Every structure is written in structure tokens, then in C-alpha cells.
Amino acid sequence: MKYCLLIFVFVCLSVAKSYAQYDTTLARQITEMAKADQWARHLLDSIRTHHYSPQKEEIVWDVIYAMDKKHNVHLWEIINRLQSYPDNILVGNKAAQDFWLLAQHQDYDTALQKEVLKHMKWAVDRQQAPAIPYAFLVDRVRLNTGQKQLYGTQxxxxxxxxxxxxxxxxxxxxxxxxxxxxxxxxxxxxxxxxxxxxxxxxxxx
Incomplete structure (x- = not known):
């Protein structure tokens, strides 16, 4: 009976610890950046598919570049502050994947992508970050640094x-x-x- 009680207490403490670690503010910040990222890129896809013109595409790309530059500052701040990947425990599954998406689109800053990749690997190895997106970032970083991709995602x-x-x-x-x-x-x-x-x-x- 005592053994069962100890197990119950341990499980409750573990759950409480997980909830205590969840950062609502950070999760919301990441998710909002990802929404903006996807809105702009979906607009680009729509123009390419239904209303294509080089002029419209150029305008949308200007918006995307400016947005990515703005996000770059926030991504660096998050990584430098945490010194780890914002994983499933800290921000939840969706925001953890959203953070990868934002890093994936930082092609002009391979230093940031490498830093995110390093911390993401640690989290993926512990099943605390999405594994398939990790493969996409591995390939993206390798191609951006003159290497061949490993997983064939690009x-x-x-x-x-x-x-x-x-x-x-x-x-x-x-x-x-x-x-x-x-x-x-x-x-x-x-x-x-x-x-x-x-x-x-x-x-x-």
C-alpha cells in the first residue's frame, strides 16, 4: 500500500512539475510569429497558383524578408535566454513545432539555424521536440552551408x-x-x- 502511495505521489509531482514549467507567454509569442509567417507565405502560394504576376510576387517577398528579419531578433533572444530548445514541455507541441518553422525560414542566418539545430537535437533525442521537422532543418542547414542533404526533404x-x-x-x-x-x-x-x-x-x- 505504501509503495502504491509513493508511486501516486511521484506521478503527481511529475505532472505538477511539467505544468509549472509551461511558459504561456513564450508559447503565445512563438505561435503569433508563426501565424504571421504562414499568412505571408500562404499569400505567396495563392499568388503563384491563382493570380500570378512577377510584380505581386516581388511585393510579397519584400514583406516576407522584412518579417523574417524582425523574427530573427526574437529567435536569437529566445535561444540565448533559454540556452535550449523551447520544447514540448516548456511551450507545448504546437509552439515547439512553430519555433522550428520560424528557424527553417531563417536561411540568410545559418548561424541561428545551426544554434537552433544543436539544441533541437538534444530535445529530439529525448522525445521533447518533433523529429520529422528536425530532419528538414538538418537538410536546410547542410544545403545552406554547401553540403548535401541527409534526409531528402528539400x-x-x-x-x-x-x-x-x-x-x-x-x-x-x-x-x-x-x-x-x-x-x-x-x-x-x-x-x-x-x-x-x-x-x-x-x-x-
Missing amino acids: YWKAADGKMYIPRPLEDSLNVNARRATLGMKPIEEELQQMNERYRNRLNQK
């Missing part, structure tokens, strides 16, 4: 413009084995879905 148009293909891969024969360790589907399946989803873009120059 694509570009083939030379004939008829389909999307993975950007250069390191050890391509074992890519699906690496993807499987993070719970990712085979690259062939991902590639098929990619081409179906963005078929309309293939006719754009």
Missing part, C-alpha cells in the same frame, strides 16, 4: 521543368534507412506527393 525542379526532384543527397542509397529512424515515409512516396501537390507550379518560370 526539392527543386528537374532540368526539363517537368517534375520536382530531391536536391543533392549524401549516401542516397541509405536515405530511406535514415528517414525511417525519424519516422519518415520513404522518399519515393514523399516525392510522388510533392509532385502532385505542387503540379501547378511546374508550368511557372
Whole structure:
């Protein structure tokens, strides 16, 4: 009976500790930045798909660049203050994934992306951050620093413009084995879905 009571107390304390660590303000800050990020990029997708014109696209890109610069300051502040990734425990599952999304779009600041990646790996290894987004950031950082990607998450148009293909891969024969360790589907399946989803873009120059 005493043993069961001790287990119950331990579980209650663990749950209480998790709730005590949750940072509502930080979670809201991250989520709001991600909403702005996605609003601008969805607008860009809409222009490309339904109302394409180079002038409109250029205007939206100007908005995106300015927004990313603003977010950059906040992302650095969060990482420097925490000295860790804002994980599922601290900000919840959604905000933890939103933070990755924001870092993924900081291509002009690879130092920030590397710093986020370092802390994110620690959290992913402990199942406290999303694993598949981690693979996307690994590939993004590698490509941004002149290396080949590991997981095949980044694509570009083939030379004939008829389909999307993975950007250069390191050890391509074992890519699906690496993807499987993070719970990712085979690259062939991902590639098929990619081409179906963005078929309309293939006719754009």
C-alpha cells in the first residue's frame, strides 16, 4: 500500500512539475510569429497558383524578408535566454513545432539555424521536440552551408521543368534507412506527393 502511495505521489509531482514549467507567454509569442509567417507565405502560394504576376510576387517577398528579419531578433533572444530548445514541455507541441518553422525560414542566418539545430537535437533525442521537422532543418542547414542533404526533404525542379526532384543527397542509397529512424515515409512516396501537390507550379518560370 505504501509503495502504491509513493508511486501516486511521484506521478503527481511529475505532472505538477511539467505544468509549472509551461511558459504561456513564450508559447503565445512563438505561435503569433508563426501565424504571421504562414499568412505571408500562404499569400505567396495563392499568388503563384491563382493570380500570378512577377510584380505581386516581388511585393510579397519584400514583406516576407522584412518579417523574417524582425523574427530573427526574437529567435536569437529566445535561444540565448533559454540556452535550449523551447520544447514540448516548456511551450507545448504546437509552439515547439512553430519555433522550428520560424528557424527553417531563417536561411540568410545559418548561424541561428545551426544554434537552433544543436539544441533541437538534444530535445529530439529525448522525445521533447518533433523529429520529422528536425530532419528538414538538418537538410536546410547542410544545403545552406554547401553540403548535401541527409534526409531528402528539400526539392527543386528537374532540368526539363517537368517534375520536382530531391536536391543533392549524401549516401542516397541509405536515405530511406535514415528517414525511417525519424519516422519518415520513404522518399519515393514523399516525392510522388510533392509532385502532385505542387503540379501547378511546374508550368511557372
